Structure formats: C-alpha cells, structure tokens
Amino acid sequence: MFAEAIEDILRDQCTPAVVRAIEAGGSPAPLWEAIAGAGFLDLLLGEEEGGAGLPLPELYTVVSHFGRYAVPLPVVQSIAARALVAREAQLPDGSITLAPALRREPDGALRCPLVPYGAIAQYVLAADDGDLLLLRCESAQRNGTGILHSQLATLMWRDDRGAERIAGDSSALAPFAAALHAALLAGAMSKVFEMTLQYCNERSQFGKTLGKFQAVQHQLSVMAELVAATGIAAEASFQTTDRTPRLLSAAMAKARASEAAISVANTAHALHGAIGITEEYDLQLFTRRLHEWRVAHGSESYWNRVVGEQVLAEHGTLAEFVRG
C-alpha cells in the first residue's frame, strides 16, 4: 500500500528532468514536500508515536522505489534516522542523511568523509563511539567530489560545538545504511536492466534488433541473474521483527549488491553503445548511482570481511551459518 503510494508520487514528481534539476542545484523543496508532506518520513514509527507502524520487511519495496527513480534526496536515510534514535528523542523536520564514518581530528575538528547526499542534506546523523551525533550541514564546510552532478560530499566542522548528542542505537546505523543502499542498488539495477532490455528490443543493426543476437541475449540473461540475486539479498536484510536490520544479513546484502553493481553497470553500457555514455540519455543517472552506492558505507570488500570474520570466529558449519 505504502509502496504503491510512494511510487505514484515518484512517477509524477521525480522525473529524470526533476532529478537533473536538483542535481544541478535547483530547489529540492517541492519534491521533499511531496514526500515528507505525505507523512512518509514517519513510516517506521509506531502508530502511538504518530507514525504508520510499517513493519521493516515492507520497507524494502519502498526503499527500492527510491533507487528506481534515482531520488536525489536522502529520504530513506531520513526514514531510517527516526528508527535509529530513541523513541523519546526529537529529530528536526529537515532532510537527514547518514554518515559512513565520523573522524575526530587532532585539532578538534570533525570530519565525515564521502557522505551520500552530503551536498544537499540539511543534517547528518553519525555514530560517534557508541553515541549518535546529529550535525547541521549548514555549519559544515562541504567539499564535493568534483564528479559531475554527484551529491556525495565530505563534511567538516571546526569543532563539535554544534553537534547534538542524541539517544539511540549507534551500532545499528551502519547495518541500516548498508541495507538501505542494498535496496537502493536493487531498485536502480532493476531500472537499468529494463532500460537495457528495452533498448535491445528497439535498436536494430544488421537488419535485426540487438536482442535477437545470441551473444546479446546471454549478456541480458546474466544481468537478469545479478538483478534477481541483488533483489533477494537486499530484501532478506529487511526480514526481521526488530526495529532496524541485523548486521549479518545487512552485510551480505550490501556485499552482494555492491559486487553485482559493477557488472550490471558495465553490461548496460556495453549493450547501449555510445548513446549510454551521453549526459542527455537517462542511463547515466542510474549507473552513476550504482557506482556511488557500491562505495557508500563500504563496498563488498568491507562487508565480505565483516561476514568472513564472523564465519571464522564461529565453530559451526557454513551451511548452518547462512541459515542464520
């Protein structure tokens, strides 16, 4: 129900033109209002807390839609932030993104490197040695990456005076961010796959459509396998009655999705030919995100280590381990 409602809003209000405009510095307010105003930020809060009481497993489809529409705002992070902080804690109304890391420099400065949506978010929530810190992006020095249209930015504050300590579960931040990005990747990959399939059905060379060539068919088949694997791995990380995703399933989801992202992006571009590399064609909106989200909060190189350390630390079999 919520997933369909959000998709209706995104189909109308988050067109590629809107995505491009916001990425180019246009006002995000109308899109933010359309989503936040409809009450979507409080999806996970209980009804007694004024929320929708959405069980975590149902959040998966909602998040994947944000990937499918390349939403250029940290909406899913803002939804997650409300579940990460303690019930009595108050969060501001503005957009909140999640920090992959927070470093305290010797001179007292704070630094959050490569924050997804760091270029546009109003606040960032970070785990700081067992606590949650809410920082205002307005007071930060925002350093973009120089990547065209990217919303990734490193944020720096001279000191922690403006940082607000918030009660909540700081250890749940990284797993939640990992699960969110796995679901975003799943959504973006399904879109990239559809665009590629459609292109191969329309574009003709040698007197027939690309999709009639066996070599092309097999590439699309492998792409379908990777999109299916990513989707189910991401969805699995939302399967808990807890308030936030669990570490291991989130680690597996992010690792599987990140590994698939590179291959899906590359095959999509290979089959689209030169048109896919252009700014004006929509494919770049999604493949750029596949790379950014692969990196966000740790790639497969990081998350597979998290899983592997756990496997080696235990005594049971791997077959038992993967059943959870």
Next chain:
Amino acid sequence: MSQLLSSFRYAALPAAAEAFRVDVREFLRTAYTPASPQQRARSWMGFDAAFSKKLAQRGWVGVTLPKAYGGAELDAFCRFVLVEELLAAGAPVGAHWIADRQSGPLINKFGTDAQRKFYLPKICAAEVFFCIGMSEPNAGSDLASVGTRATRVDDGWRLNGRKLWTTGAQHCRYMIALVRSSGEAGDRQKGLSQFVVDLALPGVAVRAITDLAGDAHFNEVFFDDVRLADEALIGNEGDGWMQVNAELAFERSGPERIYSSIVLLEHWIEVLRRGPHANAHVETIGRFATHLATLRNMSIAVTARLVRGESPLVEAALVKDIGTEFEQSIPAVIEAAIAADPQAAVDPDLLATVIYLCQVAPIFSLRGGTREILRGMIARGLGLR
C-alpha cells in the same frame, strides 16, 4: 518489472519445514558416519544402496509422493530441507536421487493409476532406482534431436537406439527415456514420448564409462529390439517434450545446484580455523557465505513456486546457471589459495578434495542443461526469443 525478475521475492521456509530439519539432522547423526572429505565431495554422485534403504525406512525416499503409494506426502519446502541437510553432510544419496527428485513425481503426475501403484511403492522403499534417458551420442544440448525410436508393434513397442551419459544406469532397474515414437527427425519436439524401460529386459546393454577422476557414474545404454509392453508408455504418446520440461523444473531447481562444492568449502574453513593463515582469506570466505546465502534464498523462492503447484522452468534455469557458477568458483579459488605460499604445508584431504572438484567441476554446468541452453531459456523468458 519483468515477470521473471518479480518471481524472486524473499520467502522464508515455513515452521513445519524447519521442525522437519531437526528430525533430519537427528537421523543423520545416528544413521550416517561421515566418510573422508574427498568421498563426501562426491555427494549426489555417490552411490550407496544401503544408505538409501536406511533413508527409505525412515520414510524419506519419495518424500513428496502421496502416502497412498508409500510416500511421505511432504511439500517441496520439506524436500528442500531434506536435500539441503543430506548435501551439506555429503551423504551418498546418488542411488535414490533421480527417482526421488524427478522419476517418482513424473510417474505420479503423468502416469496411470496402475503405473503409480506399481512403481511408486518400490521407489519409496528404495527397492528400485531410476536413471534419466535423455542425452544420446547425437543429442546433447539439442535434446529434441533424439534418435532412439519406439516403434508400434502388436502388443506394445519395439525400442532401438542408445542413450549416453546416463548417470547410475549400471545400478538402476529402470530408465525413463525420451524417445521418438512417431514422425521423423525433422518433427523435432513433436512425436516424442517417455517410456519406462526395464533395464533387465533382453536387448538392453549397459556399458560404464570411467571419468577423469576414476569414477564410473556415466554409462552408455544400448537398446537392440527391446520389447516394451503398452504400460511402459508414461503419459500420452507424443507428449514427451512437454513432460520432460515439467521434469526439468524439478531437476534444475533444487539445492544441489548450489551445494556441489560445499564439502570442500566446509573443510577449507575448518583447516583455516585451525591454522595461522585465516586472516588472508577472510574476505574470500565472507564472499562465499554471502553468495551461498543469496543463492539459497533464490532457490527457496523457486521452491515456493513448486509448492504452489507451478512449474517454474525459467526461474529454475536462472538459479541453476548462477548457482553452478558459484559451485565452480569454490574449487577454483581454493586451488589457488592452498598454494598461495609454496612453503606452507597443505592438508592432504584438502588437496585431494580440491583437485577432485576442480577436475569434475566443469560437469556442474553441463549436467541438467548447459549454460548456453539455460541462458537461451532465460532470454526466452525475457521475451527476446
């Protein structure tokens, strides 16, 4: 989203199936003494009639078949759990494997009541074993070009031709063979039928073929004027292609398409836990765990469709293609890992197991349909063909 991809939604195994797992593990603890890793790595290529009998006595051969015919009448989720536990243990399940997985369900679905009454109780008791007669010398991937022919005679059929790469034929009483029963080679999928062939009949000759690891599970099976009774025909004459496809959905969807290298992987992890080199392989181990967990969820998603009575042929092909790639990557990666340092000692069981699997791993993506065939099926499922 494409219909095919939307099939892959997360499904949990139901509580009843997980409760069943406890029984299966208890059975394995008491009824099965683990062999060496290199033996266990043979898994469903391992033939042990005595083990199959024990399993049958426990009621777990023909697990999905109706109780009326001696089956356990459990659903596909329970079969998934049973198979998963048997494979993870490296139990020698080859003897009853084909009958349990596909011949029994095929006879149950397409056979007459008399055929069900005759064959199914024997399958469930592990009294008779089955093999699959699909490939031929000139019909490998191009299965529709089978040339073995059943010719109508007064009181039944006369069978001539030969089958190849028939796993376990030398130990099996019956083969379900796909043969041409009418028309010509040019009719392709039309005019094919499935017959149960009693391999003890006059005119049948079975020749074992030794593989590169020294095992003989493959066979060549010759039919020279073999007389088949009318009752040997399974289903309708001419429906063979449709029936064989229904059978392949069972054949391709199971956990055996992701667990073929699990014994090796478990042994490697054990060795790493004991030794000083684990740290170098943490990411690799994590990656295998991540992939295995994901493939397992994909396989359960396909199983959920079987439980709903559907025939998820394309979904099964998709899981098999990506699953066998994973199975093949395990020995390839471990072979490199054990020799990452020429000074370090190598566990002898690990060496024997990894070399065995590296040698036979190419078969993972040949048996039950090659990569090229499977990817073609996926492409058809995507509307490209």
